[in-house]
Amino acid sequence: xxxxxxxxxxxxIPLLIIITVIVFFLMKTAGDxxxxxxxxxxxxxxxxxxxxxxxxxxxxxxxxxxxxxxGDDWYTRELQLPIQQESAEGTCLGTPITDGERVTAVVDxxxxxxxxxxxxxxxxxxxxxxNLGVLRGDFGDSIARGRPVLDVIGDVLPNTLLLGITSYLxxxxxxxxxxxxxxIRQYSIFDNIITTFSFILVSMPIFLVALLSVYIxxxxxxxxxxxxxxxxxxxxxxxxxxxxxxxxxxxxPVFCLAAISVAGYSRFVRASMLEVINSDYIRTARxxxxxxxxxxxxxxxxxxxxxxxxxxxxxVPFILAGAVVTERIFSWxxxxxxxxxxxxxxxxxxxxxxxxxxxxxxxxxQLITDILYAVLDPRxxxx
Amino acid sequence: xxxxxxxxxxxxxxSLMLVIGVRVVSAQGSTIVIGWEQEPSLLSPASDMxxxxxxxxxxxxxxxxxxxxxAEITPLMITEIPTVENGMVVTTDTGATQVTYTLRxxxxxxxxxxxxxxxxxxxxxxxxxxxTGSFQxxxxxxxxASVEAVDDYTFTMTYKAAFPDYLVDAxxxxxxxxxxxxxxxxxxxxxxxxxxxxxxxxxxxxxxxPYVISEWRVGEQVTFTRNPNWGNNAWENAPAIDTVxxxxxxxxxxxxxxxxxxxxxxxxxxxxxxxxAYNELADTYVxxxxxxxxxxLWLNVQPTDSSPASQAMADVNVxxxxxxxxxxxxxxxxxxxxxxxxxxxxPANYFHPNWVPEDVQPLAYDPDLALDLFADAGWTDTDGDGxxxxxxxxxxxxxxxxxxxxxxxDFLTLMQADLAAIGVNMQFFGVPGGTVLFASYExxxxxxxxxxxxxxxxxSFDPLSPNITPEWFTCDAIRVPGGSNGYGFCxxxxxxxxxxxxxxxxxxxxxxxxxxxARLLSEGQFWHGLFPRNTFYAVNSAKFNPDSMVxxxxxxxxxxxxxxxxxxxx
Numbered sequence: 029x030x031x032x033x034x035x036x037x038x039x040x041i042p043l044l045i046i047i048t049v050i051v052f053f054l055m056k057t058a059g060d061x062x063x064x065x066x067x068x069x070x071x072x073x074x075x076x077x078x079x080x081x082x083x084x085x086x087x088x089x090x091x092x093x094x095x096x097x098x099g100d101d102w103y104t105r106e107l108q109l110p111i112q113q114e115s116a117e118g119t120c121l122g123t124p125i126t127d128g129e130r131v132t133a134v135v136d137x138x139x140x141x142x143x144x145x146x147x148x149x150x151x152x153x154x155x156x157x158x159n160l161g162v163l164r165g166d167f168g169d170s171i172a173r174g175r176p177v178l179d180v181i182g183d184v185l186p187n188t189l190l191l192g193i194t195s196y197l198x199x200x201x202x203x204x205x206x207x208x209x210x211x212i213r214q215y216s217i218f219d220n221i222i223t224t225f226s227f228i229l230v231s232m233p234i235f236l237v238a239l240l241s242v243y244i245x246x247x248x249x250x251x252x253x254x255x256x257x258x259x260x261x262x263x264x265x266x267x268x269x270x271x272x273x274x275x276x277x278x279x280x281p282v283f284c285l286a287a288i289s290v291a292g293y294s295r296f297v298r299a300s301m302l303e304v305i306n307s308d309y310i311r312t313a314r315x316x317x318x319x320x321x322x323x324x325x326x327x328x329x330x331x332x333x334x335x336x337x338x339x340x341x342x343x344v345p346f347i348l349a350g351a352v353v354t355e356r357i358f359s360w361x362x363x364x365x366x367x368x369x370x371x372x373x374x375x376x377x378x379x380x381x382x383x384x385x386x387x388x389x390x391x392x393x394q395l396i397t398d399i400l401y402a403v404l405d406p407r408x409x410x411x
Numbered sequence: 412x413x414x415x416x417x418x419x420x421x422x423x424x425x426s427l428m429l430v431i432g433v434r435v436v437s438a439q440g441s442t443i444v445i446g447w448e449q450e451p452s453l454l455s456p457a458s459d460m461x462x463x464x465x466x467x468x469x470x471x472x473x474x475x476x477x478x479x480x481x482a483e484i485t486p487l488m489i490t491e492i493p494t495v496e497n498g499m500v501v502t503t504d505t506g507a508t509q510v511t512y513t514l515r516x517x518x519x520x521x522x523x524x525x526x527x528x529x530x531x532x533x534x535x536x537x538x539x540x541x542x543t544g545s546f547q548x549x550x551x552x553x554x555x556a557s558v559e560a561v562d563d564y565t566f567t568m569t570y571k572a573a574f575p576d577y578l579v580d581a582x583x584x585x586x587x588x589x590x591x592x593x594x595x596x597x598x599x600x601x602x603x604x605x606x607x608x609x610x611x612x613x614x615x616x617x618x619x620x621p622y623v624i625s626e627w628r629v630g631e632q633v634t635f636t637r638n639p640n641w642g643n644n645a646w647e648n649a650p651a652i653d654t655v656x657x658x659x660x661x662x663x664x665x666x667x668x669x670x671x672x673x674x675x676x677x678x679x680x681x682x683x684x685x686x687x688a689y690n691e692l693a694d695t696y697v698x699x700x701x702x703x704x705x706x707x708l709w710l711n712v713q714p715t716d717s718s719p720a721s722q723a724m725a726d727v728n729v730x731x732x733x734x735x736x737x738x739x740x741x742x743x744x745x746x747x748x749x750x751x752x753x754x755x756x757x758p759a760n761y762f763h764p765n766w767v768p769e770d771v772q773p774l775a776y777d778p779d780l781a782l783d784l785f786a787d788a789g790w791t792d793t794d795g796d797g798x799x800x801x802x803x804x805x806x807x808x809x810x811x812x813x814x815x816x817x818x819x820x821d822f823l824t825l826m827q828a829d830l831a832a833i834g835v836n837m838q839f840f841g842v843p844g845g846t847v848l849f850a851s852y853e854x855x856x857x858x859x860x861x862x863x864x865x866x867x868x869x870x871s872f873d874p875l876s877p878n879i880t881p882e883w884f885t886c887d888a889i890r891v892p893g894g895s896n897g898y899g900f901c902x903x904x905x906x907x908x909x910x911x912x913x914x915x916x917x918x919x920x921x922x923x924x925x926x927x928x929a930r931l932l933s934e935g936q937f938w939h940g941l942f943p944r945n946t947f948y949a950v951n952s953a954k955f956n957p958d959s960m961v962x963x964x965x966x967x968x969x970x971x972x973x974x975x976x977x978x979x980x981x
Contacts, residue, residue, distance in 0.1 A: 072552055074541040109541065173452035174603040183610070183629040239664065246672050259668050261631050265444050265656050359660045361630020 029402075033395065040391040047387045051380050052093055060085065061171045061374035074109045081105050081155055083171055096380070099164055100157025108143065108150040120149035162384075168377035172370065177381045180366070185348075187262060188362035191355075192347030194278060195285035200340075202290045204329075207297020211305060212324060222294070229291035238284045238357045245280060260359035281358045285351050289343075296339065300332040334404055341397025345389035349382075441653035441979065443955060446666045446675040450630060450659045453608050468971040469635045469655055470521070471586050471618035474512065474531075475578060476972050479962040480700050481765060484578060487646060488526065488585055488619065490515055492578070495916060500577070507556065508574040508916060512583055514564040519640040520588050521616075521623045528560045533593050534584030543602055554581035573914040575921055579876045588617045621650045621975035632658045641975075650975040667949075670695065676951045677960075683747050684818065689949040690752070696957035697752070699945035700964065704869040705758045706819065708734070708939045713889070713899025715861045719805040723788060724864055730936040731774060732784035733809075733865070736833050738776040742825045743942050746818065753947075758940030760929055763872050768926040771933045773940060778833050785833075792834050799834040808836040809864035812857050814844040819867050822941060837865070844868070852890060858897040861890050869944055884932065885909065898937045905931040956980050 062079055080086050084095050087105075095103065111120060118124060120142040123133040130143045130152065141152040160166035167177040210219045229237070242259050249256035258264060258277050267273045304310065305328050313323050352364035359365075363382070370378035451466055474488040486492050490513045493499030499511045518526035535558035537543050538551045556569045568583055595605050606612040610627040621642070622635035635655040642649030658675055660666045667685065669675045671692055681689070689697045710730045714721040723729045739757045748755045760767040785791065790799040790807050799807040811826075813819040823839040830837050842848050842857065848868065850856030857863050870883075886901040888894035908928045915921040932938065950957055959978040964971065 072541070072548055074552070075548065078542070170452070175453065175609055179609075187630070242665070242668055247668055250672050256672060258674060259672060260660055260665055260674060261658065263628075263631070265632065265634075265658065265674075266442060266654075357662050357665055359631070359658075359662070359665065361628070361659075365630060365661065 029399075033399070036395050036398075037391075040388075043391065044384065044387055048380065048384055049093070051383045052096065052376070053089065055374065055376040055379055056089055056092060058376075059374050061376065077107055077109060081107050082158075083169070084157060084159075095157065095159060095161065096168065096377075097161050097163055099159050099161030099166065101160060103157050105155050105157070107153050107155055108145070109153060111142070111149040111151055117147075118144075120144060125149075167381045170370070170375050170378050172373045172375045172378075177377045180378060181363070181381065181385075184362050184366050187360065188349075188355075188364070189347065191278065191281055191285070191351070191360060191362060195282045195289075195351075196344070196347060198282055198286040199289045199293060202286065203293030204297055204333075206290065206294040208301055208324065208329065210294065210298040211301030214302060219298075226291040226295055229288050230295075232288065234284060234288060234351075235353045235357065237287055238280075238354055241280050241284055242357070262360065277358075281351075281354050281360055284354050284358075293336065293339070296336055297332065300335055301328060304328045304332040330404060334401065337397060337400055337404065341393050341400070342390075345386060345393045348389050349386055441651075442656060443652050443654070443677060443977065444656045444658050444675045446660045446669055446678040447657040448659075448661060448663075448666065448680060453603060453610075465971055466633065466657060468620070469622045469974060470616065470620040470624055470638070472620045472972075474514075474583055474585050477964070478972055479964060482964070488514055488518055494918075500916065502573065502916065503569065507570050507572050508577060509567055509569045510577050511561070511565065511567050514566075514585070515644070515646065516564060517644050518619065519643075521618055521620075521638045521640055522588075523640055524588065524590055524617075526585065526588075526619060527563045528566045529563075529589040529593075530587065531566050531583050531585040532558060532560060533589040533596070534587050536596060537587060537592065537602065538584055543596065549580065551581045558583065573916055575914065575916045575918075576876050586619065591617055621647070622655055625654075630659060632656050648975045651978045652974075655974060667692075670949060670951065673951070676954055677948065678950075679946065679948045681947050681949070683753075683945070683947060686748075686753060686947060689947075690750075692949070694951055694953035695949050696952040697947070697949045698957065698961050699753050699755075699947045700961075701764075702944040702946050703763075703871040704944035705761070705872075706822075706867065706869045706941045706944065707758070707761070708737075708941060709858075709866045709868070709898050710937045710939070711861055711864050711899060712901070712935065712937050713861060714864065716810075716864070718808070719801050719803070720807045720809050721864050723790065723801075723807070724809070726788050727934075727936050728784045729788045729790070732781040732788070733830070733835070734774045734936070734939045735777045735781035735784065736835065737826055737829050739773070739939075739941055740776070742822050745825060746821050747942060753945070755942055755945065758943050760933060760940070761870070761872065761938045762929055762932075766922075766925055767929050771929055778829075781833055785835075797834055798836060806836060807834065808838065811837055811839040811865040811867065812848055812863050813839065813841055813867040814848055815841045823867060852892050852894060852897075856897075859890065859895070861897045861899055863897075867941065900932075900935045900937045902931050902935065952980065954980055 062076070062083075062085060084092055084100055084105075087095065087100075091103075116122075118126070120131070121133070121135050121140075123131055123135075123142065125131045125142060125144050127144050127147070130141060132139055132141045134140070135142075143150050143152060159168050162168075169175060170177050170180045173180050206222055210222055213219050245257045246259045247256075257280050259280065262277050263269055263273050264277075305324070310323060310328055313327055314320075318327075349363055349367065351362070352368055354360065355362045355364040356368065366378065367382055369375075370382070447466075472487055474486075475492065476485045476487045477483065478485055484492060491497065491499070493510045493512060495501075501509050501511075503509050512531070514526060514528065514531070520526060535555070538548045539555065539558075541548075541552060554570050554572075554574055556571045558566055558568050560566050566583070568577070570577065570581070574581065591607075592605070602608070607616040610629045613624045613627045613633070616624050618638075619641070621638055623638045624633060625636040626632075626634040633656070635657075637650060637653055641647050658669070660669055660675070663681060663685065666675075666678045666681060667688055670678045670689075678689070686697060689695060710733070711721070711724050712730075714724045716722075743755050743757065744751065747753070757773045758764075759773050760771050785799055785807075789801055791802075792799055793802050794800065794804075801807075811823055813823060820839070820841050823837075827837050827839065846854075848857050848866070850859065852859040855862075858866055858868075883895050884898075884900055885896060885906045886903060887906075888896035889899055889901060890897060905928060908924055908931070912921060912924045912928060915924055946963070948960070948963065950960060956978045959976055960973070962973060964973065
């Protein structure tokens with residue numbers, strides 16, 4: 029088993045490199061994240077040049093990838109900053125100079141390298157990068173936020189995990205409860221009602237569930253004079269982060285995230301349980317006089333949950349990704365909101381780190397799923 | 412028994428959910444919660460400039476303020492507005508403008524430190540050193556020669572040339588505390604890297620304004636509380652509201668829901684098509700203030716298409732006739748303001764109303780006059796098919812382009828009907844703005860290359876300065892790489908006015924020059940206003956007094972400047 033895990037982890041390395049390269053080059057070719065600066069008259073040409081240099085946006089694309097990977101603190105960029113002061117023709121700040129020539133002169137007491145390009149004077153400065161690179165633990169700075177990417181993600185990841193894990197627990201509890209209940213009471217009135225609701229919920233897009241739940245549990249409940257639920261954020265305005273306040277704010281987003289998944293998963297549990305409870309070994313267990321509860325929850329459920337483990341193992345990493353629609357509608361400050369905003373603003377450092385995290389989570393959870401599979405089914409052995 | 416137990420359990424769970432859901436509605440009369448559709452990333456001008464700057468008005472004010480919807484100028488940190496008349500604005504021997512400013516005595520930063528000239532010198536250092544990473548310095552480097560201290564409260568600012576816009580552009584920056592920013596600059600720290608710029612350090616931000624930042628919950632809200640060092644002087648209006656909370660709500664429909672359920676008290680910057688939904692809310696007052704964008708029809712003065720109708724657009728009377736055929740106020744009533752409560756009017760001129768002479772008015776709706784003008788230009792319905800023609804079998808058919816915005820397509824639909832009523836055919840197309848309509852000349856953009864008869868879109872103006880954006884309407888910018896005058900308007904007299912307006916310091920003379928420019932643009936008949944892009948607000952009128960809020964300002968640096976004048980209801 030140890031060798032198997034090691035092999036799987038080693039296999040993941042080229043996969044992660046391929047994902048990273050594809051995402052990096054896709055993001056980089058999607059557009060210029062600082063393009064809008066050129067339209068803003070409040071931003072000077074010099075500031076634009078300095079900003080672009082800070083993020084290495086004018087470096088050749090392969091070099092940008094190298095800098096992202098191993099940093100650019102060792103790399104010196106030459107920046108040509110336009111000189112604002114008027115100079116007589118053929119001179120820069122009083123120093124005679126010809127087009128294309130570079131001259132070093134003392135200006136205002138300091139040595140300065142200058143050149144003329146297309147009749148315009150430029151001051152030449154040399155600047156080293158500040159990025160240490162991913163391999164040295166520096167994922168770069170967010171262009172839109174001017175802060176380290178890990179800080180930006182660190183601000184919102186706990187919120188996403190809180191929402192995601194809670195939703196997932198709700199999904200597991202309700203999906204298994206309803207699925208088992210339906211399987212042992214197949215074709216009963218309860219089974220038919222739950223099946224009908226499952227189909228309705230599975231057919232509904234999540235934004236519709238979210239907007240409807242807001243309309244009913246917040247807007248209409250308030251109109252009807254009933255207690256109503258908050259519709260946005262994690263806490264009320266004037267509270268000191270109490271657990272009760274947080275719980276109130278989580279009800280609607282968790283409900284929306286869980287409702288559709290519960291409907292889908294409960295169908296899987298029902299089908300899987302039906303297959304198992306009609307098998308020979310369950311009949312044998314009953315013949316031996318085991319209690320129905322023990323048969324259902326110990327012997328049947330263990331085998332019935334095998335297909336669910338694979339399904340859920342694939343879904344768990346996406347808790348990290350956040351729920352884009354739900355987070356946006358409920359103004360939940362999480363990863364989904366951050367991802368969309370970063371994508372819109374071509375904040376490539378955040379997007380690449382986000383996808384890299386997700387890819388690692390997928391690889392790890394796939395491995396955990398495989399291991400769990402072997403634990404649940406002793407017939408499965410890896411070598 | 413088991414069933415009963417389950418039913419009771421489920422009922423208890425439901426009840427628990429409902430009890431948890433009970434909202435604690437406390438008396439929050441001295442807290443206003445504003446729904447904010449974007450979150451500033453950093454308290455730095457390096458990014459999120461627009462929204463960050465609106466929020467800045469809660470905690471960081473400048474030397475002068477532009478209050479209200481007409482942007483009236485008021486001295487805040489200085490004793491009086493410098494003018495030529497009071498001798499505080501002079502012209503140096505070299506022809507440059509020099510302005511003297513005197514800070515008020517008794518100004519305090521939010522940490523209690525007195526504000527002096529030293530703070531303005533640090534501002535100059537920040538804005539004049541291009542390596543300090545302040546990205547919003549505008550024309551400061553181009554225009555400002557020096558800032559010199561005279562004493563602790565007086566300093567002079569000398570420009571490189573004559574500069575009449577000294578109140579609104581390349582202004583002094585006294586909003587950064589020298590005792591905090593100075594040492595950081597000495598240590599080589601960039602503005603955006605200063606610790607108080609990030610959400611984690613924002614509560615240590617020291618500014619001069621009615622509020623201070625007391626909490627920034629990333630992705631959720633920023634809370635501002637009263638600045639204890641503001642309100643002790645006559646010129647500082649002590650806020651009646653203790654706390655201002657900007658709550659981030661990214662979804663437009665949720666903004667309205669949040670107002671309805673009481674999560675927020677003020678929703679702003681929502682689109683005009685939501686006005687009806689907001690008007691339906693109980694205890695809600697809805698209003699709008701002027702924006703800096705106006706949607707307008709731009710007509711091609713130098714048509715590139717060879718069709719007779721397109722070529723006819725070169726005739727100023729044909730352009731006038733087209734506009735006379737359009738009932739623009741009716742479109743506004745139909746599409747934007749059915750009840751007339753928002754008071755939206757057809758804009759008279761491209762520029763801000765403050766700078767437009769009274770004699771410049773929108774062309775009136777007059778279809779008979781339109782037909783007469785068409786007839787004078789040789790376009791009548793000779794064959795009785797209901798469409799104007801030139802007598803050679805060529806019908807009057809023009810092409811109009813706009814973006815894919817639904818409201819613009821709706822306007823064009825109504826216009827199409829009005830034009831058809833007098834025998835003018837118009838085809839219109841909604842195309843992607845960035846990549847097709849507004850693309851550069853090199854990328855063969857529709858407007859840049861003049862490949863249109865009529866187009867509908869919005870441009871912004873500066874309500875604080877009468878300076879004309881030169882390259883947009885000058886002769887040398889017509890359909891050339893880098894040029895932005897795709898309309899073909901060319902008037903050398905207008906071109907000559909631009910540098911004069913930019914350098915005439917005397918206010919009266921400058922206004923007269925500007926009026927001349929506005930008239931010349933109007934006579935060109937290539938720009939015709941359709942509707943102003945107002946900024947819309949809705950406030951909970953049961954909790955707050957709308958009368959104290961309606962004079963909100965225009966969408967530029969003075970937005971939310973009046974927050975300290977807002978009062979609770981009653």
